[in-house]
Amino acid sequence: QTVVTQEPSFSVSPGGTVTLTCGLSSDSVSTGHYPSWYQQTPGQAPRTLIYSTDVRSFGVPDRFSGSFLGNKAALTITGAQADDESDYYCVVYMSSGIWVFGGGTKLTVV
Amino acid sequence: EVQLVQSGAEVKEPGATVKISCKVSGYTFTDYYVHWVQQAPGKGLEWMGLVDPEDGKTIYTENFQGRVTISADTSTDTAYMELGSLRSEDTAVYYCVTAYPDIVGSLQLWGQGTLVTVSS
Numbered sequence: 001q002t003v004v005t006q007e008p009s010f011s012v013s014p015g016g017t018v019t020l021t022c023g024l025s026s027d028s029v030s031t032g033h034y035p036s037w038y039q040q041t042p043g044q045a046p047r048t049l050i051y052s053t054d055v056r057s058f059g060v061p062d063r064f065s066g067s068f069l070g071n072k073a074a075l076t077i078t079g080a081q082a083d084d085e086s087d088y089y090c091v092v093y094m095s096s097g098i099w100v101f102g103g104g105t106k107l108t109v110v
Numbered sequence: 111e112v113q114l115v116q117s118g119a120e121v122k123e124p125g126a127t128v129k130i131s132c133k134v135s136g137y138t139f140t141d142y143y144v145h146w147v148q149q150a151p152g153k154g155l156e157w158m159g160l161v162d163p164e165d166g167k168t169i170y171t172e173n174f175q176g177r178v179t180i181s182a183d184t185s186t187d188t189a190y191m192e193l194g195s196l197r198s199e200d201t202a203v204y205y206c207v208t209a210y211p212d213i214v215g216s217l218q219l220w221g222q223g224t225l226v227t228v229s230s
Binding site for chain 1: 145147154155156157159160169170171172205212214215216217218219220221222223
């Protein structure tokens, strides 16, 4: 069974830059996996940040960007702010038609 | 404005079935997939499956295969997720998510979530 890997936790200083990654246990992430990224704060529904690798959803500030880093999808946050402290999830599309979420990364801004 | 409005919280006994609705507005319902996602308390997101409202075709993840039924009613622009043989581990918030406006079908706009509590 496909496992999507994310760093369990990460910390960044206010104003700093952080890159979170999203990998596959047995493959490289590619454009055909249409990787997407979501931000979730406690008690709230997730919010879509990035889809199809690097397309920013409507209203998402350009501090958030998507790309590839090696064989993984990546979400980069530049100029980190206090309210970026959230859980971040990626999801990838598999050729069988299913979508698989990563376990999420808890980002702390300190 | 695109909106996904889900039905209210449910409390069910083990072994029962729950059916959650997701009323969609603001775009053509049949043009985009609707996904369903589970989030257990303190846990991550788990994709359950999707429906193509245009033809009713569904895809489910193996983890829920056989227990979940996702459907769409084009007369009311409403998607449904029915989960049977409930057990305590199914206590979770369930989200519907539309693929609008992504033609690839990725998860885009989220409903507010529906809490299902399974308890005797």
